[in-house]
Amino acid sequence: MVRTLRLLDFRCFSGLDLELPAAGGVFTGENAQGKTSILEAICVLTRLHSPRTRRMATMARVGTGHFGIAGETWEQERKVRFSKEGLALTVDGESRDGQSKYLADGGLVVWMGNEDLDLVRGSGEIRRRYLDFLGAQLDPGYRRAWARYKVALKSKSLLLKESRPNEAEIAAYEEILIEHGTELTASRTKLVTALEPLAAAAQAEVSGKAEPLTLAYRPSGGICLRSALEHARERERRLRQSVVGPHRDDLELRLHGLAASEFASEGQQRTLALALKLAQGKLLEQLGGRLPVYLMDDIFGELDPGRRNALMHHLPGAAQKWITTTTLDWLKETPELENLARFTVGSGSVTR
Numbered sequence: 216m217v218r219t220l221r222l223l224d225f226r227c228f229s230g231l232d233l234e235l236p237a238a239g240g241v242f243t244g245e246n247a248q249g250k251t252s253i254l255e256a257i258c259v260l261t262r263l264h265s266p267r268t269r270r271m272a273t274m275a276r277v278g279t280g281h282f283g284i285a286g287e288t289w290e291q292e293r294k295v296r297f298s299k300e301g302l303a304l305t306v307d308g309e310s311r312d313g314q315s316k317y318l319a320d321g322g323l324v325v326w327m328g329n330e331d332l333d334l335v336r337g338s339g340e341i342r343r344r345y346l347d348f349l350g351a352q353l354d355p356g357y358r359r360a361w362a363r364y365k366v367a368l369k370s371k372s373l374l375l376k377e378s379r380p381n382e383a384e385i386a387a388y389e390e391i392l393i394e395h396g397t398e399l400t401a402s403r404t405k406l407v408t409a410l411e412p413l414a415a416a417a418q419a420e421v422s423g424k425a426e427p428l429t430l431a432y433r434p435s436g437g438i439c440l441r442s443a444l445e446h447a448r449e450r451e452r453r454l455r456q457s458v459v460g461p462h463r464d465d466l467e468l469r470l471h472g473l474a475a476s477e478f479a480s481e482g483q484q485r486t487l488a489l490a491l492k493l494a495q496g497k498l499l500e501q502l503g504g505r506l507p508v509y510l511m512d513d514i515f516g517e518l519d520p521g522r523r524n525a526l527m528h529h530l531p532g533a534a535q536k537w538i539t540t541t542t543l544d545w546l547k548e549t550p551e552l553e554n555l556a557r558f559t560v561g562s563g564s565v566t567r
C-alpha cells in the first residue's frame with residue numbers, strides 16, 4: 216500500500232506532500248482540480264505506467280519539462296524523476312538502473328475508470344492492454360517478452376513498407392517475433408483461463424443475477440504463430456503491414472453465449488467492465504501474493520446504489536482504496552465507504 220506521496224511539478228501540482236491512511240480515502244473536488252492526477256501519480260510511482268498517456272513528458276507541469284514523484288509504497292521509499300535526461304529511479308535511496316529493475320519488487324495496482332466501458336465496446340487493443348497491465352505486474356518475463364516483440368515488430372513493419380523488402384532480414388525478425396510472440400500468447404492464454412471464473416463470479420455478484428460470462432483468448436492467426444505468419448505472407452506483402460501476432464490478438468467476451476459488445480445492454484456492459492477489473496484485482500492478489508491498491512477514478516457516480524454496494528462488497532476489505540468524485544451525495548447510500556478519509560482537492564492543493 217501507499218503511505219506517503221510527494222509530487223513536484225506533476226500535472227497541475229507544483230508541489231504536494233500527503234500522508235495516506237492504510238484504508239485509502241476519497242478525493243473530492245470540482246472538475247479539473249487534480250483528483251485524477253493524484254491517482255495517476257500513485258500508478259506511475261508503483262508501475263511506471265499512466266492510464267492516461269504513454270508519454271512521460273505529458274505529465275510534467277506545463278513549462279517545466281520535468282516532474283518528480285516520491286513516496287513510501289509497500290514499505291519501500293520509491294522515487295521517480297523525469298527530466299530531459301530521461302527517467303531516474305530509486306528504491307530506498309539506491310538507484311535502479313532500468314525500468315525492469317525498478318518494477319521487479321514494486322507494488323500492485325488496479326485502475327478503474329469511466330473509460331473501462333471501452334474494454335467491452337472498444338477495439339482489441341484496449342483488451343490487450345488490460346491483459347498486458349496484468350501480465351507485466353505478475354511476471355517480469357512478460358514485460359521483457361513484450362518489449363522484445365515490439366522492437367522486432369517495428370523493424371519488420373519498416374521493412375514491409377519498402378518497395379522491395381529484404382526477405383532475409385524479414386525472416387530474421389520473424390524468428391524473434393515467433394520466439395517472444397509464442398511466449399506472450401501462452402502467457403495471455405493462461406491469464407484468461409485464470410481470469411474467467413473470477414470475472415464470472417464478480418459479474419454475478421455485481422449484477423445480482425446469474426449472467427453466464429465467458430472469456431476466450433483469440434490469437435489473430437491461430438495458435439501456431441509460425442504457420443500464421445506463413446499463411447499471412449502474401450497478405451502482409453500486399454498490405455505492407457504485419458497482420459498477425461499478439462499485437463492483433465483479442466480477448467473475446469461473451470454474456471449468455473453472445474458477444475457482449477453487440478448484445479449486452481449498457482448496464483450489463485458497465486457491470487462487465489467492472490467485473491473484469493475486479494477479476495484483475497483478485498488474480499493479482501492470488502498470484503502476486505499481496506493486495507493491490509485500487510485506484511477508482513470517478514466511477515461511483517455512474518453506478519446505481521445496488522451495484523455500488525455490490526462492488527464495494529466484492530473488493531477485499533483490507534485493500535487500500537482510492538476514490539475520486541466530484542460529489543459526495545452518493546456516499547451516504549454506500550455505508551462501506553462512509554468511514555474512509557476524505558480529502559478536498561482544489562487550486563493545486565489538498566486538505567484532509
Ligand SMILES: Nc1ncnc2c1ncn2[C@@H]1O[C@H](COP(=O)(O)OP(=O)(O)OP(=O)(O)O)[C@@H](O)[C@H]1O
Pocket residue numbers: 225226227228244245246247248249250251252253273274275276277513539541
Ligand atoms: N502537464 C500538465 N501541466 C499543468 N496542468 C496540467 C497538465 N496536465 C493536465 N493539467 C491540468 O490539470 C488539471 C487537473 O486535471 P485532472 O484530470 O487531474 O483533474 P480532475 O480533478 O480529476 O478533474 P475531473 O473531475 O474533471 O476529472 C486540469 O486543469 C488539467 O488541464
